[in-house]
Amino acid sequence: MIELIDVSKTYGTGKVALHPTSARFGRGELVWLSGPSGSGKSTLLGIASLLVLESTGTVIVDGQKVARDDTTRNLVRERRFGIVPQTPRLFAELTPAQNVMLAAPSITREDAERALGRVGLRQRAARSVKTMSGGEQQRVSIARALAKDPDVLFADEPTSSLDDANASAIWGILRDAVDSGRAVVVASHDARIAGHADRRVAIGAV
Numbered sequence: 001m002i003e004l005i006d007v008s009k010t011y012g013t014g015k016v017a018l019h020p021t022s023a024r025f026g027r028g029e030l031v032w033l034s035g036p037s038g039s040g041k042s043t044l045l046g047i048a049s050l051l052v053l054e055s056t057g058t059v060i061v062d063g064q065k066v067a068r069d070d071t072t073r074n075l076v077r078e079r080r081f082g083i084v085p086q087t088p089r090l091f092a093e094l095t096p097a098q099n100v101m102l103a104a105p106s107i108t109r110e111d112a113e114r115a116l117g118r119v120g121l122r123q124r125a126a127r128s129v130k131t132m133s134g135g136e137q138q139r140v141s142i143a144r145a146l147a148k149d150p151d152v153l154f155a156d157e158p159t160s161s162l163d164d165a166n167a168s169a170i171w172g173i174l175r176d177a178v179d180s181g182r183a184v185v186v187a188s189h190d191a192r193i194a195g196h197a198d199r200r201v202a203i204g205a206v
């Protein structure tokens with residue numbers, strides 16, 4: 001569904017964030033982007049999710065080369081992708097359901113509650129986010145990304161700060177997303193993912 005051909009990223013400062021890398025992501029598979037800190041995992045995730053514009057190389061979605069303009073990229077991203085950032089960006093004063101509904105105007109209260117149900121938080125839908133643990137907040141962040149029913153779910157270090165029990169809960173949720181026909185792409189230096197990934201893409205050290 002997504003094919004990256006020799007994508008690289010060099011910032012204006014001259015900093016090479018990612019050397020040319022190729023990868024494919026398809027439905028029904030959890031792919032682990034691994035590599036040492038600073039190797040470019042987040043950058044590759046950003047390029048694949050069309051948040052970061054590649055300096056060289058090609059991004060292909062469903063067989064079509066993605067143009068470099070923001071309008072096209074924003075459209076594809078909004079319609080097809082769900083993105084879980086490294087740190088949950090939630091509004092602490094709002095409830096989980098309200099946070100999920102903010103993902104898109106079309107998301108109804110029912111949609112939000114269904115998404116929270118997928119991450120085991122349906123009963124917490126109406127309490128404020130600030131009372132939740134880090135693991136629970138990460139699950140709300142995943143629910144927000146899933147609420148738009150994306151074809152591809154991207155997650156950047158979803159378990160690094162979580163204990164084993166919370167990390168296992170996250171792997172279970174990501175596996176459910178795979179089993180429901182999505183592609184799931186996870187950038188992580190958390191070795192605990194090893195038993196949960198279907199495939200590993202190792203990003204070389206810079």
Ligand SMILES: Nc1ncnc2c1ncn2[C@@H]1O[C@H](COP(=O)(O)OP(=O)(O)OP(=O)(O)O)[C@@H](O)[C@H]1O
Binds near residue numbers: 015017038040
């Ligand atoms: N906006 C930016 N401007 C300049 N350099 C950047 C920028 N974003 C990332 N970098 C640099 O590019 C390199 C790759 O960063 P990236 O975040 O992709 O690595 P990573 O493998 O995800 O690291 P970590 O595991 O520590 O999160 C790093 O050296 C980083 O400092």
